[in-house]
Amino acid sequence: MRAAVLAGATVLALLASVAPAAAGDAARFDQPRRGFSPAGTELRDSSPRAAGLDPAPVREALAAVERGTREGGADASGTSRPLFSGAVTVMATGGEVVAREATGWALRYADGQGTELPRDQWEPVTEDTVFDMASVSKLFTSVVVMQQVEAGRVDLDEPVATYLPEFAAGGKEGVTVRHLLTHTGGLPAWLPLWSAYPDPGSRLRAALEATPVGAPGEQYLYSDLGLIALGALVERVSGDPLDALVAEGVTGPLGMVDTGYNPTGDVRDRAAATEHQTTPPRGMVRGEVHDENAWALGGVSGHAGVFSTARDMSVLAQAMLDGGTYAGERILSRSSVEQMLADENREFPGDAHGLGFELDQRWYMGALSGPRTAGHTGYTGTSLVLDYQSGSFAVLLTNRVHPSRSWGSVNAVRRAVADGLARALRVPPREGRTAWATPTTDATTSTLTAAVEVPARGGRLAFDLFVDTEATDVLALETSADGGATWSPLPFDVRDRGVVTRTDGTVAGAGHRTWWQASTRLPAGDLLLRWRYTTDAGEQGRGVLVDGVVARSGGQVLLDGERRPGAFTGVGWRTVRG
Known part of the structure; x- marks a missing residue:
């Protein structure tokens, strides 16, 4: 398993193999x-x-x-x-x-x-x-x-010039079939073959003999000429x-x-x-x-x-x-x-x-x-x-x-x-019948807020978290001790299939499609907790879901999102059902 540490707004990029979903889960995103x-x-x-x-x-x-x-x-x-x-x-x-x-x-x-x-x-x-x-x-x-x-006629790592000797022109002897399939062969993106050459034969030769604009494997440059050659x-x-x-x-x-x-x-x-x-x-x-x-x-x-x-x-x-x-x-x-x-x-x-x-x-x-x-x-x-x-x-x-x-x-x-x-595609609640979900609109800030009284000995907050966003759409967990006048980030841990990673209080990114278990310590005081989600003006992912929120101090339950959903105020957030 590979994991990238969640720093700032960087996603926990857990790209490990995941067990296949059962046939009945075909409509599940998570x-x-x-x-x-x-x-x-x-x-x-x-x-x-x-x-x-x-x-x-x-x-x-x-x-x-x-x-x-x-x-x-x-x-x-x-x-x-x-x-x-x-x-x-x-x-x-x-x-x-x-x-x-x-x-x-x-x-x-x-x-x-x-x-x-x-x-x-x-x-x-x-x-x-x-x-x-x-x-x-x-x-x-x-x-x-x-x-x-598959037929044994082509080797992906063989130079294209092995099969098309004329392709070697202009210093392309080292460009392989793999390079052309991945647009890393250093070929120009395009040439005006239709207007610069008089017939199909001369146009094809021009495409094959084109002078590269870079060395193979050194850059990605989407090229029509590479596929013409293939x-x-x-x-x-x-x-x-x-x-x-x-x-x-x-x-x-x-x-x-x-x-x-x-x-x-x-x-x-x-x-x-x-x-x-x-x-x-x-x-x-x-x-x-x-x-x-x-x-x-x-x-x-x-x-x-x-x-x-x-x-x-x-x-x-x-x-x-x-x-x-x-x-x-x-x-x-x-x-x-x-x-x-x-x-x-x-x-x-x-x-x-x-x-x-x-x-x-x-x-x-x-x-x-x-x-x-x-x-x-x-x-x-x-x-x-x-x-x-x-x-x-x-x-x-x-x-x-x-x-x-x-x-x-x-x-x-x-x-x-x-x-x-x-x-x-469904992302059912992890706990109970409902979960909180973010909106799916660009250039928006939405908040999910709850109050909690934490005794002098402090407490702990735990919740389930699903995050599938682009890297610039950020979820922040914050706390306020002055009734919401000022807010501070609340760092938290996320556990995904046994791997625990510390965040600075923000997460973003896509690719994992699994629920995380999140937890953190709560300081003493009359606090407001806030999950704040901010999107930019561009693309989005599937969004963020928060579920199973529980705050405890010792054996005392301070906040229970499943038993008391009315304790939360969602601005932009909505409840979703399984």
């Missing part, structure tokens, strides 16, 4: 699972209540998505615009799909300035609308790379094109019938429109990849080009949660999936990354974020979040670049979807 979901888990329609979830946060998340189709963005002139034209949202836990909702429009605009088509020409988003996945395509490339590793690598070692490898190794076995590159026929007809492009002069892009470089490479590239539906992406999500298998079809071994989920970038705090998967990125994973939360986003407005600790996933597909890429970011809505699923 009983993190180890490993993968139970073998044979398949998706089935359900509802939040039937799955044991709180329906309210799910409704709030879907409402946030719907609002995004009406408001939240602005064009270059400052005119109010929707964040995105349309969206499909899927939320699931334990294989139970608790939400699947389409909203907005697959086609709404006539040009990049936001001129609307005649109302009878608007096309609604439906559950089978096909979306340009943009950089979520990188996950498909990464899976194919791992399949080539797409070329798997083609070279297998002798098959990337789109065929994805079809034969991923979408075909999983029955993802609407997923692939360069859609045709009915699939293309169901594609959501993306951007109206004038440079290059493509007009309203629909059914062709939005990314200019992928388009200029023929629509099939390691970094972009995949089209899919929310249904198909849900199947891929469940297959990865299940350790690489779905409906009896295995696309990766469990050990390969484990490798993809292990943080390779511990030297680069904030940029946790596995082999292809981003990890623990609260900016879009919201309250689901943790060391075993994986996913990816796409520039067109797509995102996938897999939470292994609860066996849950969230898919959000939007066409946020329709008709312009400049109307706003969808990150707040991405977080809202992940937050909704996380907060719907």
